[in-house]
Amino acid sequence: MDHILVADKLTKNFGDHQALNHVSIQMPRGSIYGVLGPNGAGKTTLLRIINQITAPDQGQVFFDGQPLKPQHVTQIGYLPEERGLYKSMKVGEQTMYLAQLKGLSKTEAKTRLKYWFERFDIGDWWGRKVQELSKGMAQKIQFIVTILHEPKLLIFDEPFSGFDPINANLIKDEILALKEKGTSIIFSTHRMETVEELCEYIALLNEAEIILDGKLSDIKKAYKNNKFEVGIHVTEGEGIVTEIQDVFSISSIHFNEIDGQLNFDIQLPDSDTRSFLNYLSEKGTINNFVERIPSTSDIFIQTVQNKLGHV
Amino acid sequence: MSKLSLIIRREYLAKVRNKSFVIMTILSPVLLVGMIVLIAFLTKVNDSEKRVIGLLNEGPYFSTDFNPTDSYSYLHFNDISLEAAKDSTRSMGFYGLLYIPEAANVETTLMNTVFYTEDAPLAAVIDNLEDIFQYRLQQFKLTSIGISAEEFAEIDDRFDMQTATFDGDQNLKGINEIKALIGGGFGYLIMMFIIIYGGFVMRSVIEEKTSRIIEVIISSVRPFQLMLGKIIGTSLAGITQFIIWIISAAILLVVVMLFFGIDVTALNQSASAMPAGLPGSEVPAAVDTLQLYAEELYRFPWLMLIFFFIIYFILGYLIYSSIYAAIGAAVDNETDTQQFIFPIILPLMLAIYVGFFSVFGNPHGPIAVGFSLFPLTSPIVMLMRLPSGIGAGGVPVWQLIASIALLIITFIGIVWLAAKIYRVGILMYGKKPTYKELWKWLKY
Incomplete structure (x- = not known):
């Protein structure tokens, strides 16, 4: 170059x-x-x-x-x-x-x-x-x-x-x-x-x-970690959250539910989003699905911490 | 245009256009002449006061000695008591009362003579009275031992030693001091220039630091170029100012003289009239001496002195102003400069004092030689020695060469060090530097 x-x-x-x-x-x-x-x-x-x-x-x-x-x-x-x-x-x-x-x-x-x-x-x-x-x-x-x-x-x-x-x-x-x-x-x-x-x-x-x-x-x-931000319209939110945790073996999810709109962040075990999206579309109307790309300062902090961890 | 000349031009214009610089340049000669006129005026006013002294003389002596002069007049009291004389002196507001009692002879008369005043009298007044008494007393004594005034005048003669060099040239008394004074004047000029314009260089560096333009500039030019351009530009502004001062002071002096009706030719006359106060036979000799002094000063090695003045001026000024630039770079504001400025001024002051006290007396003594070799004082001290000439009877050639060589070596060394401190210092903010810190910077 x-x-x-x-x-x-x-x-x-x-x-x-x-x-x-x-x-x-x-x-x-x-x-x-x-x-x-x-x-x-x-x-x-x-x-x-x-x-x-x-x-x-x-x-x-x-x-x-x-x-x-x-x-x-x-x-x-x-x-x-x-x-x-x-x-x-x-x-x-x-x-x-x-x-x-x-x-x-x-x-x-x-x-x-x-x-x-x-x-x-x-x-x-x-x-x-x-x-x-x-x-x-x-x-x-x-x-x-x-x-x-x-x-x-x-x-x-x-x-x-x-x-x-x-x-x-x-x-x-x-x-x-x-x-x-x-x-x-x-x-x-x-x-x-x-x-x-x-x-x-x-x-x-x-x-x-x-x-x-x-x-x-x-x-x-390289620093992508399969984090996604999800917004979905559902009738009964809490049940779905527990179900997702079981199906995709994820420990915990932070979520909030306002007027049937369920918002949560999720970290998937791999980059395969297809099965997850298929699953979600059966549960309700998806109106927000964004990959959470880490910001430079996130990457910076993570790198510094990794370095310290190695030492 | 090369970068250096661009910088010199900017620094020069920035200085010359500066309001306070313009005001100083215009006002200084006016102030100087104003001061001279004021002093002359005040002296005249002071002198013009006439003192009246009451005089009660009961004895036969000194009756003709107290005559009015420009400064004193005497009021003679007759046939009244001392107390009455005191009272009237006081009530009329006279300066004092001089009481000369009646006595058997001059000595006892004088012993009992008293000068009465309201407060302690001025020394000048006392001196005046004492002179009158002493002169009369001397006359009495001369008469009593049978010497006439004419005979005494014959005895009381002045003697001036004539001196000459081995080559037979007539030496003039005090001519060496006069010459050294001229050299000293040049040295003093260098000192003043360094202190004033070195300070300007320093403030200019501080200004670039505080306005934060410095890093913008040195991304285009080398720090050394900037420092050198600043020093040269500022000194050119200084030289401009000096030239303006010299010209305008000369013009103003002439104007003032014309205004006050002082005849320039009269000055010359009064100068030559002075020796005429001496007894008649010596007048031609005195004029001759004056002529000799004039000739001696005419033969004074002006060109040589000015040549070396320029050399010592350039080298000395560059050494000191680069130190000033380094100080400016090291600090953030002018108040922090004090601790660094003192060590700079010290050798300059030392040079001037050593020059006036030691070099004048003995221009080629060990102290004079030492200080004229030491680079931080040589620009001033050597200029005081040089009027006595170079070579035999003057400054040995080796000393002159050694002095300039040392100065050049020091110049290179100091400018190199100063440039290093400057380079680091201009990028340092918010630290109050110490000498230890500066030492560390040299190694960056």
């Missing part, structure tokens, strides 16, 4: 503290990749190494098939978790400065900035100072600056923290549009539920190590 980014056994220590321990990732070109894990797991250190802000003690990063070089910064866009702008500088000047630092020429920077300012409907901010802008406004500017040089790889650290829902959706849409154009995107967050729907690939980081990585759909498949 064609990889935009490969990290090979990265290790980084800060004094006695180990931030990364032999961390390897392979990120397919054009994908959205989630680097997930709790605070302090080493996510930001990994991103800083990719951005050449810090150097790894051991290991190597390959960008676009080549070992990472200083000039690669012009092909990467990074929106750090700790982000801000010069407060007393005017928006126009500041964005021009940051764009030129990323290697754009003056005219190029100006044309592109004009385009994005129009697109976000903020053209009249050009001459204003950053300290006059609201937090949400400043975030739009930061986003524009991050993507302006049309990098091959975009990296967002805790992208949606601090955004109001409207801005968050706006940004999300823009990111997806960029993905359509072929940009590869990394999301890093400890709030796994915020990016789950967006990521095709994930790496779970915990205590400086990758505990799980790969294609999200494969991971979910």
